[in-house]
Amino acid sequence: MMQDYLFFAGINILLAWSVYIILMSGSLSFANGGFMAVGAYASGLMTTRYGWDLWLAIPASAALAGLFGALISLPALRTRGVYLILVTIGVSFCMVVAIESTELLGGVQGLGGLVGTEPWHVGALVLAVGACLWLVSYTPLQRILDAVREDEHVAGALGVNATYVKVVTFGVGAALAAAAGALYGHYLIFIRPEHFNIMISLFMVLYVILGGVNNLWGAALGAALMTLVPEFIRVLAEWRPTVFGVLIVLLLLVRPEGILAFRTVTARAGKRIRKEGAP
Amino acid sequence: MNATLKIDAVSKRFGGITALDGVSFEVAHGELLGLIGPNGAGKSVLVNVVSGFYPATAGAITFDGRAMTHLPTHQFGRSGIARTFQNIRLFRRMSVLENVLVAFPEHVRSPFLSLLRSRRGAEIDRAMALLARMRLADKADLSAASLPYGEARRLEIARALATNPKLLLLDEPAAGMNDRETEELREDIAGLRADLDAIVLIEHNVEFLRGLADRLVVLDYGRKIAEGLPDDVLREPRVVEAYLGADDE
Amino acid sequence: MIADQIVNGVILGSMYALVALGYTLVFGVLDKLNFAHSEVFMLGGYVGLSWFALGAPLWASVVVAFVICGLLGLFVELVSFRKFTGRDAQITASLSSLAVGIVIVDLVQKHWGSEPVSLPLPVELRTAGFTFMGVTFNWLKLGILGFTLALMAGLHVLVSRTALGRNIRAVADNPTSATLMGVDVKRVNQSTFFIASALAGVAGVLLAMRTGFATSDIGLSFGLKALAIMGIGGMGDLRGAVVGGLLVGLLEGLAFQFGLGRIADIAVWILMIFVLLVRPAGLFGNATARDVRA
Numbered sequence: 136m137m138q139d140y141l142f143f144a145g146i147n148i149l150l151a152w153s154v155y156i157i158l159m160s161g162s163l164s165f166a167n168g169g170f171m172a173v174g175a176y177a178s179g180l181m182t183t184r185y186g187w188d189l190w191l192a193i194p195a196s197a198a199l200a201g202l203f204g205a206l207i208s209l210p211a212l213r214t215r216g217v218y219l220i221l222v223t224i225g226v227s228f229c230m231v232v233a234i235e236s237t238e239l240l241g242g243v244q245g246l247g248g249l250v251g252t253e254p255w256h257v258g259a260l261v262l263a264v265g266a267c268l269w270l271v272s273y274t275p276l277q278r279i280l281d282a283v284r285e286d287e288h289v290a291g292a293l294g295v296n297a298t299y300v301k302v303v304t305f306g307v308g309a310a311l312a313a314a315a316g317a318l319y320g321h322y323l324i325f326i327r328p329e330h331f332n333i334m335i336s337l338f339m340v341l342y343v344i345l346g347g348v349n350n351l352w353g354a355a356l357g358a359a360l361m362t363l364v365p366e367f368i369r370v371l372a373e374w375r376p377t378v379f380g381v382l383i384v385l386l387l388l389v390r391p392e393g394i395l396a397f398r399t400v401t402a403r404a405g406k407r408i409r410k411e412g413a414p
Numbered sequence: 415m416n417a418t419l420k421i422d423a424v425s426k427r428f429g430g431i432t433a434l435d436g437v438s439f440e441v442a443h444g445e446l447l448g449l450i451g452p453n454g455a456g457k458s459v460l461v462n463v464v465s466g467f468y469p470a471t472a473g474a475i476t477f478d479g480r481a482m483t484h485l486p487t488h489q490f491g492r493s494g495i496a497r498t499f500q501n502i503r504l505f506r507r508m509s510v511l512e513n514v515l516v517a518f519p520e521h522v523r524s525p526f527l528s529l530l531r532s533r534r535g536a537e538i539d540r541a542m543a544l545l546a547r548m549r550l551a552d553k554a555d556l557s558a559a560s561l562p563y564g565e566a567r568r569l570e571i572a573r574a575l576a577t578n579p580k581l582l583l584l585d586e587p588a589a590g591m592n593d594r595e596t597e598e599l600r601e602d603i604a605g606l607r608a609d610l611d612a613i614v615l616i617e618h619n620v621e622f623l624r625g626l627a628d629r630l631v632v633l634d635y636g637r638k639i640a641e642g643l644p645d646d647v648l649r650e651p652r653v654v655e656a657y658l659g660a661d662d663e
Numbered sequence: 664m665i666a667d668q669i670v671n672g673v674i675l676g677s678m679y680a681l682v683a684l685g686y687t688l689v690f691g692v693l694d695k696l697n698f699a700h701s702e703v704f705m706l707g708g709y710v711g712l713s714w715f716a717l718g719a720p721l722w723a724s725v726v727v728a729f730v731i732c733g734l735l736g737l738f739v740e741l742v743s744f745r746k747f748t749g750r751d752a753q754i755t756a757s758l759s760s761l762a763v764g765i766v767i768v769d770l771v772q773k774h775w776g777s778e779p780v781s782l783p784l785p786v787e788l789r790t791a792g793f794t795f796m797g798v799t800f801n802w803l804k805l806g807i808l809g810f811t812l813a814l815m816a817g818l819h820v821l822v823s824r825t826a827l828g829r830n831i832r833a834v835a836d837n838p839t840s841a842t843l844m845g846v847d848v849k850r851v852n853q854s855t856f857f858i859a860s861a862l863a864g865v866a867g868v869l870l871a872m873r874t875g876f877a878t879s880d881i882g883l884s885f886g887l888k889a890l891a892i893m894g895i896g897g898m899g900d901l902r903g904a905v906v907g908g909l910l911v912g913l914l915e916g917l918a919f920q921f922g923l924g925r926i927a928d929i930a931v932w933i934l935m936i937f938v939l940l941v942r943p944a945g946l947f948g949n950a951t952a953r954d955v956r957a
């Protein structure tokens with residue numbers, strides 16, 4: 136049982152990061168449940184029907200979802216952020232219906248026979264993705280993402296192709312959601328469309344909002360808290376949505392940027408200030 | 415005349431408002447051009463159009479021989495046009511140093527490749543040199559949001575310089591500064607001329623421009639009403655009238 | 664048959680429009696999405712149904728839903744929007760309202776159960792009708808349609824003719840200059856939320872009357888479709904919400920007629936994505952994306 140909890144916590148951390156990566160360039164995605172479905176179903180098909188190795192199927196399905204995500208974001212990004220929110224919600228709905236009406240994917244009945252994920256696989260991916268995000272947080276890339284997120288027009292005036300940056304982060308986020316979806320599917324053995332409905336997407340976003348939107352730790356914390364704590368406190372499990380919702384409303388009132396609100400400073404002058412310091 | 419920037423019959427309309435109405439002039443290589451006009455004359459809109467912030471409704475912009483008119487904003491920045499904002503637009507969540515680092519052209523052009531070829535120490539040194547130039551070196555690790563008005567405006571200039579520009583557009587850089595700060599800023603700007611092909615400077619304070627600007631262009635109601643040497647332009651009846659009209663407000 | 668589906672489509676569309684109007688009213692004034700709106704609409708159905716089950720007349724149930732949902736709207740404004748002003752807070756406010764929505768759904772499910780609850784309308788009321796030119800009209804449906812149209816007309820008069828409406832338009836146009844002109848922006852925001860949510864509540868009751876039951880998942884299905892309709896019509900545009908609602912209602916009615924039940928369910932989203940691709944500001948919007956820049 137413990138193993139299950141940790142597994143789902145790991146998956147949710149990955150999903151929260153998939154939202155966070157997209158948020159790094161300032162867009163909010165409610166479609167990550169859909170990308171997760173792409174990952175689970177694509178890798179499911181590849182392994183069960185075409186006999187691919189799971190370790191080939193996961194990157195392949197992640198790449199597929201990444202491409203799909205980038206394609207979706209491309210036109211929507213031309214307009215204002217709110218429209219992208221609408222489009223991503225639409226994608227989430229369409230994805231579920233599309234799967235339901237595709238016989239190849241098992242339709243409403245679902246797709247079975249997905250095996251191969253061990254809990255430690257998820258742990259390893261969490262560590263790997265976390266390490267990447269952590270390393271990136273000290274690079275020029277992080278600064279440019281922060282600039283696009285804070286004021287994409289000014290970033291544009293400096294020469295940043297904000298649309299390109301946003302499309303790429305959207306694709307990367309979608310790919311990560313898909314990888315998590317593939318691992319998830321191959322752990323559950325049997326997947327159905329409703330595993331990937333709009334609520335999944337909403338919750339991923341809320342993990343990030345709860346934990347903190349400015350750094351990778353916040354997203355992870357939010358996901359871990361919301362997955363693990365209810366498992367140990369019965370009342371919480373029963374009232375999970377209410378507790379979660381009230382918590383978020385209250386938190387946003389006192390700390391609009393989440394529990395861990397700090398932003399990592401990418402570079403410091405430190406000693407150089409005294410050396411060069413002018414009066 | 416060897417023109418760096420050519421503005422040819424540029425118009426900009428917002429719905430019913432005509433903010434720029436067929437404005438044409440050139441900025442010569444090595445020139446510091448002062449842009450003046452009463453409130454609402456269209457000066458900032460012109461800067462916005464020339465920096466690619468707004469697409470022009472009509473007309474053409476040529477920079478360094480390149481037709482810019484229909485290019486996306488980031489191409490303006492990459493071609494060497496940098497600007498500051500009348501309503502300061504720093505990245506307030508970043509430190510002062512980061513505000514300069516973020517603008518380095520090699521990373522701006524290929525943000526994802528920056529992961530491979532960032533040279534941290536050298537970059538910080540370069541940024542510190544730019545900050546020192548704008549007298550901000552001792553503020554490097556402060557939050558940009560914490561800077562007072564005058565310093566924030568100088569940081570905007572430092573950030574613009576970090577893009578390694580040829581043309582610098584300054585939109586009322588002295589606004590909100592006291593007399594001493596204004597005088598220092600004047601010297602800073604004069605010191606930038608050597609490193610830039612051209613500077614366009616918007617300023618209400620005519621005395622600030624006298625002796626600094628090589629030429630003036632005057633806008634009123636979106637039209638160019640005068641152009642020429644500062645002393646001549648400031649004597650023209652139309653200019654005096656436009657300014658007196660503005661003073662009535 | 665087709666004619667029947669067209670009539671059904673128009674009725675459905677008018678209810679979509681009523682909910683979409685609430686979204687668009689709030690978006691027009693505050694420039695923010697109110698995700699709690701669809702759940703307030705859902706709650707409206709339960710509130711009306713409960714009062715009716717207690718023996719209140721139908722009209723009284725509608726009035727109660729109007730008032731309770733309106734007050735709930737004020738609450739949403741207070742906790743999710745009051746503090747988050749400015750453009751930065753656009754996302755924060757939306758997510759806070761989303762959390763409120765999740766709480767509403769959970770509490771409704773705890774109180775009424777997660778199965779649909781039926782609204783015991785008398786049989787005469789549900790079936791009475793007449794046939795005209797081969798099309799069967801049902802008095803209840805017509806009543807719902809007439810009432811919805813009357814509410815929309817009322818909203819139109821309110822926004823275009825009254826002092827409150829003038830203030831609403833002023834704030835929607837430009838909050839800063841509205842403040843300078845002496846408009847009490849907080850009061851306008853509250854009124855907007857009250858009106859939007861009260862109308863959604865009424866729409867909830869009407870939908871329960873139409874379908875014969877209330878269920879806790881219509882917020883996510885029906886309610887969010889209204890959000891898409893706002894996108895189709897143009898965010899913040901009242902005409903757009905009405906036209907978009909009717910259009911989608913008709914489209915769904917027709918898709919249903921041709922046996923495309925599931926597709927009918929996502930037709931609105933596909934239409935929205937398509938419209939936003941071609942006309943990023945929606946059918947009635949006219950803002951060009953690049954001019955909002957500086």
Ligand SMILES: Nc1ncnc2c1ncn2[C@@H]1O[C@H](COP(=O)(O)OP(=O)(O)OP(=O)(O)O)[C@@H](O)[C@H]1O
Pocket residue numbers: 428431432433451452453454455456457458459460500954957
């Ligand atoms: N984004 C916009 N949408 C609509 N109208 C605009 C926009 N930007 C500027 N304008 C209008 O264009 C006109 C010129 O404005 P602009 O800001 O260029 O004036 P300015 O010369 O810079 O004045 P100031 O000295 O006050 O800065 C004004 O009437 C202004 O209202």
Ligand SMILES: [Mg+2]
Pocket residue numbers: 457458459500585
């Ligand atoms: Mg100006």
